[in-house]
Amino acid sequence: MWRYLAGRALQMLLSMLVVISIVFVLTRLSGNPVLLLLDVNATERDQEILTRHLGLDRPLPVQYVVYVKNIFVGDFGNSVLTRRPVTEHIWERLPATVELGFVAMAMSVLIGVPLGMYSAVRRGSVLDTCARVFAVLGQSMPAFWLGLMLILFFGVVLGVLPAGGRGDFRHLILPAFTLGYFTSAAILRLTRSAMLEVLGSDYIKFARLKGLHEQVVLWKHGLKNGLLPVVTFAVLLFVQFLGGAVVTETVFAWPGLGRLILESITTRDYPIVQAGVLVLSALYLTGNLLVDVLYGYLNPRIRHARA
Amino acid sequence: MLARSRDLPWFPGAILALLVFTALFAAYLAPQSPTAGDITAKLIPPVWMERGDWEHPLGTDRFGRDVLSRTIYGSRISLLVSLIAIGVAGTFGTLLGLISGYRGGLTDAFLMRVTDIALSLPLILIAVVLVAVSEPSFGNVILIVALLLWPRFARQIRGETLGIKEQDFVALAVVAGRSSAWIISRHIFPNVMPTLLVISTLQVGYVILLEGTLSFLGVGVPPPAPAWGLMIADGRGFLATAWWISLFPGLAMLFTVLAVNLMGDWLRDHLDPKLRQLGGRAEVLELLAPRPATPVADGASSRDAAAAGAASLRRDT
Numbered sequence: 231m232w233r234y235l236a237g238r239a240l241q242m243l244l245s246m247l248v249v250i251s252i253v254f255v256l257t258r259l260s261g262n263p264v265l266l267l268l269d270v271n272a273t274e275r276d277q278e279i280l281t282r283h284l285g286l287d288r289p290l291p292v293q294y295v296v297y298v299k300n301i302f303v304g305d306f307g308n309s310v311l312t313r314r315p316v317t318e319h320i321w322e323r324l325p326a327t328v329e330l331g332f333v334a335m336a337m338s339v340l341i342g343v344p345l346g347m348y349s350a351v352r353r354g355s356v357l358d359t360c361a362r363v364f365a366v367l368g369q370s371m372p373a374f375w376l377g378l379m380l381i382l383f384f385g386v387v388l389g390v391l392p393a394g395g396r397g398d399f400r401h402l403i404l405p406a407f408t409l410g411y412f413t414s415a416a417i418l419r420l421t422r423s424a425m426l427e428v429l430g431s432d433y434i435k436f437a438r439l440k441g442l443h444e445q446v447v448l449w450k451h452g453l454k455n456g457l458l459p460v461v462t463f464a465v466l467l468f469v470q471f472l473g474g475a476v477v478t479e480t481v482f483a484w485p486g487l488g489r490l491i492l493e494s495i496t497t498r499d500y501p502i503v504q505a506g507v508l509v510l511s512a513l514y515l516t517g518n519l520l521v522d523v524l525y526g527y528l529n530p531r532i533r534h535a536r537a
Numbered sequence: 538m539l540a541r542s543r544d545l546p547w548f549p550g551a552i553l554a555l556l557v558f559t560a561l562f563a564a565y566l567a568p569q570s571p572t573a574g575d576i577t578a579k580l581i582p583p584v585w586m587e588r589g590d591w592e593h594p595l596g597t598d599r600f601g602r603d604v605l606s607r608t609i610y611g612s613r614i615s616l617l618v619s620l621i622a623i624g625v626a627g628t629f630g631t632l633l634g635l636i637s638g639y640r641g642g643l644t645d646a647f648l649m650r651v652t653d654i655a656l657s658l659p660l661i662l663i664a665v666v667l668v669a670v671s672e673p674s675f676g677n678v679i680l681i682v683a684l685l686l687w688p689r690f691a692r693q694i695r696g697e698t699l700g701i702k703e704q705d706f707v708a709l710a711v712v713a714g715r716s717s718a719w720i721i722s723r724h725i726f727p728n729v730m731p732t733l734l735v736i737s738t739l740q741v742g743y744v745i746l747l748e749g750t751l752s753f754l755g756v757g758v759p760p761p762a763p764a765w766g767l768m769i770a771d772g773r774g775f776l777a778t779a780w781w782i783s784l785f786p787g788l789a790m791l792f793t794v795l796a797v798n799l800m801g802d803w804l805r806d807h808l809d810p811k812l813r814q815l816g817g818r819a820e821v822l823e824l825l826a827p828r829p830a831t832p833v834a835d836g837a838s839s840r841d842a843a844a845a846g847a848a849s850l851r852r853d854t
Contacts, residue, residue: 241650241654241657242657244544244654245654245657245658248654248658249658249659249663252658252663252666253663253666255668256666256667257666257670259670259671299570366795366798366799367791367795369742369794370742370746370791370794370795370798371752371791371794372746372749372750372766372769372787372790372791372794373750374749374750374766374769374770375749375752375783375787375790375791376775377771378769378772378776378787379783379784379787381776382776382780382783382784385776386776386777386780393776449752459834468770476661476662476665476754477753477754478752480753480754481773491662491665492665492754495668495756497664500670503665503666504666507662507663507665507666509660510659510662511662514659514662515657515659517748518657526563
């Protein structure tokens with residue numbers, strides 16, 4: 231188990247290093263950052279001073295080491311546009327992204343688990359068919375388009391929900407659903423198959439023979455055992471949301487980290503783009519590691535096999 | 538074992554046939570140019586609405602470009618990106634998978650660690666940086682998509698190879714003194730073909746969604762190309778007044794991806810003998826990896842399979 235975890239952690243660090251390296255290479259390829267930082271009227275002397283100040287006159291490998299070191303101590307430099315530390319910008323936007331991710335996760339579980347469960351119990355019924363259509367569509371629908379159509383219907387035509395921005399809970403409904411639809415479809419299918427397996431088992435038959443109320447059988451005996459994979463899944467989803475944040479936040483003008491990154495691309499504020507991408511990547515990789523740990527913990531086959 | 542005709546995937550098949558036909562004959566089918574606009578004819582609604590006319594059956598966008606023609610030409614971009622990206626990633630990934638699986642040992646260990654890392658990268662974010670420092674281009678889109686896809690092929694083909702190389706005919710070829718390259722190309726590769734076909738089909742829908750997402754974010758196919766993602770983004774500012782700009786390319790995308798996914802599912806159920814053997818388990822695995830996911834081939838243990846499924850899902854957004 232410990233060896234397995236150590237291996238996973240090492241791999242995550244390697245992945246992070248790869249991301250950092252790619253970002254480093256790409257930004258160095260993009261031209262001279264000095265020209266970007268300085269005024270148009272700057273003299274050559276000014277350029278020289280700034281180049282030395284930023285350490286850009288040193289050999290590339292040295293620059294790379296300094297770059298990596300700065301990242302690990304959390305120094306991402308200053309925004310080109312506002313001159314404020316990049317970390318401040320990131321901290322301002324991160325809560326909105328996390329909030330949206332949590333609500334979307336809750337929503338996809340609340341939609342996916344009950345639907346999946348009843349879909350399994352009433353196999354072949356109209357409800358089952360509807361649930362499966364819902365799931366298949368969820369896999370094929372482009373999220374950004376779904377978001378726009380939701381805005382069109384609920385925001386423009388019906389006028390019952392705000393079309394964008396962050397505010398009270400009503401602002402959360404559409405973006406959270408957009409972000410969570412695909413995953414709720416996934417949860418639905420996962421719950422459905424897990425429940426189908428559980429419902430066929432002997433202990434469910436026995437619980438029914440004992441004369442327990444059907445709801446007790448389903449929720450207490452059935453769901454409890456069918457839920458294990460779903461729980462693991464939910465964590466995984468949250469991680470996924472961080473990655474999908476860029477799209478949903480753009481559609482709904484949600485002031486999160488993803489949108490900050492895209493805005494900064496338009497204004498060519500590279501330090502923010504870099505830092506934003508690295509922070510989201512780190513969260514993403516850490517989340518994936520957590521899932522592996524959780525999976526290993528919950529699944530005895532791994533817990534013992536790799537001990 | 539041929540399927541009976543009622544079991545054939547008529548619905549996805551028809552949509553896909555229509556799509557390919559549209560892409561091939563876009564020049565004859567589209568009533569207008571996809572890129573040339575007429576500024577005097579901007580934001581015309583579809584024909585069934587007031588002010589609509591038959592010249593622009595699905596209306597025009599803010600530059601007066603015909604939405605129907607752009608949607609028709611858009612099918613070309615989606616298909617082209619998927620074909621090239623999957624071709625590149627499939628070739629590279631299959632090659633690595635074959636070598637990794639056949640060689641085993643250190644080569645295998647090394648190649649699979651590289652694959653693991655590649656699988657774990659948040660590539661949408663990397664795509665964003667790539668485009669931030671260069672310019673959006675058709676080539677960049679292909680590059681990013683291919684980067685995202687190759688590990689899936691490598692992993693799957695490696696798993697298949699592991700099983701096939703234990704077979705007697707491979708051992709006999711080794712005894713007969715055939716070279717590794719000969720054995721791989723004559724004995725192993727033909728046997729992984731069905732799996733390769735299934736994985737490729739299952740990826741098409743995913744690639745179309747990914748290209749759409751990148752284009753929508755402005756980091757994909759550059760304007761004024763009639764990419765569906767770009768058209769949807771174009772209509773964003775006109776939702777209240779000209780919803781048709783975003784609606785129709787989105788519908789085209791939805792039906793295309795839906796058809797490809799259904800077709801991929803069908804192919805997996807009917808072509809891949811490994812998965813057919815798995816029987817009931819195949820469904821569980823499919824659930825773990827709901828999107829055009831990798832069918833399970835490793836055969837090593839169900840845990841590997843489930844983890845691979847979960848892993849491929851997590852990579853999907």
